[in-house]
Amino acid sequence: MIILFCHFRTPLPKHLYLNIQRTISLFPHIEVHLLTDQNLKSIKIDNLVIDVYSPSKDWFELEALLQHPKEFRNNFWFTSLARFIAISELSRTIRKQILHLESDVIISSDFPFDKFTNLNCSFSFPIVSSSLAISSTLYIKDSISAKYLAELTMKIAREDRNTTDMHVLRELSLDANANFQLLPSALSDRYSPSIVNSDFISMNEIGLSYFNGLFDGFDYGRYLFGVDPRNARGVSKVRQRDNSVYLNVSKVLIVTDDKRDFPYFLDLESNRKLPIFSLHIHSKNSKYFIIGKSEKAIRKAIKDSLKGPAIHVYPIITLKAVIVSLKRKLNRMLQSDE
Secondary structure, three states: OEEEEEEOOOOOOHHHHHHHHHHHHHOOOOEEEEEEOOOHHHOOOOOEEEEEOOOOHHHHHHHHHOOOOOOOOOOHHHHHHHHHHHHHHHHHHHOOOEEEEOOOEEEOOOOOHHHHHOOOOOEEEOEOOOOOEOOOEEEEOOHHHHHHHHHHHHHHHHHOOOOOHHHHHHHHHOOOOOOEEEOOOOOHHHEOOOOOOHHHHHHHHHHHHHHOOEOOOOHHHHHHHOOOHHHHOOEEEEOOOOOOOOEOHHHOEEEOOOOOOOOEEEEOOOOEEEEEOEEEOOOOOHHHOOOOOHHHHHHHHHHHOOOOOEEEEOHHHHHHHHHHHHHHHHHHHHHHHO
């Protein structure tokens, strides 16, 4: 098995650099790969395997198909989906099980790699709502499975030019031929009963029984550490309820102890304590990606989770957003004068 990060179109962000270094340090016995189209000379990380990606016919076709705003973060919606094409092409070469992690997802030092190695399925990832699943932690069994995902991506994009990676994965989870296993994020009775169906609960119970632990889709990370401040000009909302997703994190008790570097989900009724194996740091705040600092920062965020909703401001991001906005307005004014 390999751990795979993907990044395209832009230089590697600081949080991804730190996350790769953290992952290699924690798991020296596992190959950590970066699939990218960036300049290799600018990426200097010891023991990292860099796989250079050259766009294929499907990559270019997908880019032409999608109708998302291309100016948004260097065509973010496209690259998020196109990585499934790139992963499929890489898998034909490496021919190993793949554990794909999104750039802002950190995993615990006791992450259950053996459970993934022995999974009797083709795909495994979290589901966050009736219409969305997520590749925050995405297991792909082999090149045949990766090809299936890539082909499904192209099929859906040809039918819906506004689709996203999260919509494609949700469709995959509903595909009877996909051999999918859910990565659970909570005990079944903690999901919103009004919007969760029996099939999801059944998959969740199977996942809980097998992994005996939980994986963050994006619910825990967004609630505990805040949303990406780039989404609102440097303002990050923390501990906010999201009514569109299955899990209400505000109703979950999250605790820590001295035995591990990551938190637990605690159910007081059954006195059951389940380890959380991954955290999606949506805010991308560097302190959560640095070994020696991340544990303390995570513990503080969990302690603060007992407080009400809050807002964190990132001044540098605010300044950058204002500068970009002013440049756009200036360009429009210049164009209107021509």
